[in-house]
Amino acid sequence: MIAPPEGSPPLTNWLIRIPEVFAPWTPEILTLLGVGQTTPLGPEYHLVPTRDPEAFRTGAAAPFIGWNLPVHHSWPCHPPKMENFIEKAAQTLWKKFGPLSPQGIYLGPLQAGAPDRYYKSLASNLRGRTLQLFPGLSGALPAEGQQPEVPTLFGVVGKEGLFAGIQSPRASNGFHPGGTKFISQSAGSTISRAGAKIAEALHYLLLHRPPLPAGAHWLELGASPGGMTWELLQRGQRVTALDRAPLDQRLDGHPGLTFSKADVAVFTPPPGTRYEALLCDMNGDARQALRQVIRLTKYLQPGSPVVFTLKTPGSDTFAGLVDAIRLTLQDAARAGLKLTALTHLTYNRQEFTCFFEVA
Ligand SMILES: C[S@@+](CC[C@H](N)C(=O)[O-])C[C@H]1O[C@@H](n2cnc3c(N)ncnc32)[C@H](O)[C@@H]1O
Numbered sequence: 001m002i003a004p005p006e007g008s009p010p011l012t013n014w015l016i017r018i019p020e021v022f023a024p025w026t027p028e029i030l031t032l033l034g035v036g037q038t039t040p041l042g043p044e045y046h047l048v049p050t051r052d053p054e055a056f057r058t059g060a061a062a063p064f065i066g067w068n069l070p071v072h073h074s075w076p077c078h079p080p081k082m083e084n085f086i087e088k089a090a091q092t093l094w095k096k097f098g099p100l101s102p103q104g105i106y107l108g109p110l111q112a113g114a115p116d117r118y119y120k121s122l123a124s125n126l127r128g129r130t131l132q133l134f135p136g137l138s139g140a141l142p143a144e145g146q147q148p149e150v151p152t153l154f155g156v157v158g159k160e161g162l163f164a165g166i167q168s169p170r171a172s173n174g175f176h177p178g179g180t181k182f183i184s185q186s187a188g189s190t191i192s193r194a195g196a197k198i199a200e201a202l203h204y205l206l207l208h209r210p211p212l213p214a215g216a217h218w219l220e221l222g223a224s225p226g227g228m229t230w231e232l233l234q235r236g237q238r239v240t241a242l243d244r245a246p247l248d249q250r251l252d253g254h255p256g257l258t259f260s261k262a263d264v265a266v267f268t269p270p271p272g273t274r275y276e277a278l279l280c281d282m283n284g285d286a287r288q289a290l291r292q293v294i295r296l297t298k299y300l301q302p303g304s305p306v307v308f309t310l311k312t313p314g315s316d317t318f319a320g321l322v323d324a325i326r327l328t329l330q331d332a333a334r335a336g337l338k339l340t341a342l343t344h345l346t347y348n349r350q351e352f353t354c355f356f357e358v359a
Pocket of ligand 1: 191264
């Protein structure tokens with residue numbers, strides 16, 4: 001084996017989550033990350049040794065990494081076969097991580113969407129027992145109530161064992177283990193499945209900035225049929241929504257909503273209007289959609305967030321996806337939009353969500 005150059009950072013073990021939608025490109029993603037041999041854990045997680053964990057958060061491969069965690073404790077085992085798994089695991093977590101005083105403990109299943117709920121219950125029971133051992137920590141704190149920059153004890157458990165580590169939610173790219181927050185998409189509770197994307201995006205944004213005040217005014221581009229509009233209105237926000245297609249009738253007459261059935265390209269806000277946030281989920285070419293966002297940013301207050309779905313129609317190769325991201329971000333940077341974060345949300349398909357801030 002060739003020894004690394006003197007002074008190289010140490011090799012450490014990390015857990016990364018590559019969303020299932022990118023599974024066909026896992027080899028390309030791992031190559032871009034510069035990691036060698038990895039151990040797959042379930043359909044989405046990989047145990048990877050690396051000297052450069054920053055590559056999980058910045059750089060060309062980062063948008064494909066939904067969540068990351070340094071593995072400070074691993075117990076490869078088959079939990080149902082281990083006597084007193086919960087008690088033994090909880091005692092070890094307390095001994096290892098108690099002195100580090102994490103702000104909270106969040107444990108989840110390695111396979112979040114598995115129909116078998118065994119590991120979801122196991123993670124929840126293990127969390128309950130571990131919390132009892134950490135004085136002063138309560139299970140009552142909602143995950144999004146954590147301080148984004150303060151270390152948390154995160155862990156995932158599955159048929160491959162228990163993997164845990166301590167890192168801030170912001171560095172891990174999520175408040176929840178795996179980054180996921182489950183949002184109901186059942187018919188009747190939402191107008192379109194896009195509703196879950198903005199719900200998750202708003203939770204995610206708390207990693208980077210405080211929530212908008214009640215009554216904040218959003219400009220929404222490409223709103224039909226209105227799943228996202230509905231979610232914003234439910235949260236007490238005001239929305240000016242635009243689309244060539246109509247909104248769902250359930251939104252008719254909503255007091256916080258103004259709707260224009262028009263092409264975004266011909267829309268000009270009424271004189272004097274200043275929006276406090278912009279949301280764009282327009283389909284079609286991402287750079288064309290971004291052009292409209294850029295044109296309309298002059299009607300936003302400085303510091304306003306822009307939530308932009310970066311769609312990738314026609315990009316059916318990994319290089320095509322990487323290019324679509326690079327070129328769109330280049331356009332945004334040239335127009336003075338500051339990138340706060342770029343991620344793949346659980347409810348995204350083959351698309352990404354960019355979070356910008358208006359200068
Ligand atoms: C993915 S859908 C939006 C779904 C929506 N966010 C929701 O929550 O239900 C994309 C929408 O963008 C609209 N769209 C695309 N280009 C547009 C344009 N230039 N002007 C107006 N609407 C546009 C389409 O009509 C379509 O309804």
